[in-house]
Amino acid sequence: MANPIDFYFDFSSPYGYLASLRIDGIAATHGREVIWRPYLMGAAMKLTGSTPLINRPLVGDYARLDILRSARRYDVSITIPSKFPVASVAACRGFYYLTGSEPDRAKHFALSVYAAYFSQNRDISSHTVVSEIAAECGADPTSFAAALSDSAIKDRLRRETDGAIEAGVFGSPYFIVDNQPFWGNDRLSELDEWLESGGW
């Protein structure tokens, strides 16, 4: 069995959202599975000394334009959320809670969190909002809400974020397959060509 693709992303990343809508399809054409790995990109950004694109002079204006232009290109409805970027701790914990027993629902939840944030301007840093999204995906709201404060789930997210950084990950989206890292939604076509050709 060929190695899976590790797909690292932050729920506050619009380019992560765009990639989340395409990565499974691209992987499938090459007979690869995808391991979805949300993590706290802010922890990596502390190490790299980076700041959110949107907050930087000059870069911020470009990023606003490019996010919306990229969304149009892939026919995805995106508006810049009123609170952006935002802490994605609750969404990540919810994902890792669901993925333990219901991996398909976890993925459905991840896509729904992204759509809620970037298409519906819902505040995904809120436990309440994230629990509502989980309920919309058919999860039990009471146990889900409890899991958001569960120490085992908190530990899981810490381990995942530490593991991402140990693997060299610092951005969103960020892919690793066959030990090759690819950073950015605009590198998905390169990842596709890499798998098609066997690399260069």
Next chain:
Amino acid sequence: MANPIDFYFDFSSPYGYLASLRIDGIAATHGREVIWRPYLMGAAMKLTGSTPLINRPLVGDYARLDILRSARRYDVSITIPSKFPVASVAACRGFYYLTGSEPDRAKHFALSVYAAYFSQNRDISSHTVVSEIAAECGADPTSFAAALSDSAIKDRLRRETDGAIEAGVFGSPYFIVDNQPFWGNDRLSELDEWLESGGW
């Protein structure tokens, strides 16, 4: 006549080098001209609070790998120079000196500077080295060397760098065509598709 493509780059940027080898060909398929605009990216980076990719934890390792992988993809010989990044003031001044009277030679010079730096590990921050490269391109070495310290040429580079920043430019390569900005060598194919389709 369709608008030209403004091609902004820094001589110390490996992604600028890769783009310099492809932009004219892409533009020609769409009946566009390219205005080559070397500038001092460091001035923009002061404004954006950015630092060279190669110097950042995590990002630096990725950048080294990605620069070499991107070079292999486009069949370009690149080694990371021993002094990297480097001040590109002399190379920029030389370009603007040549472009006034000999635009074709200026472009030849720009491509030669890039190759000298990234393929031959020559120190392009040196007036002597840059003058040697100009001579290799057939320019008169004495008048070229004098121009590197000429106040009118210094002013021209300042104006070009200020103009780039006023146009929102902060990276290398960075393209603007029909008021649309595109940042990065990995966006050249998007620029190509944009011109082909008329945009989205």
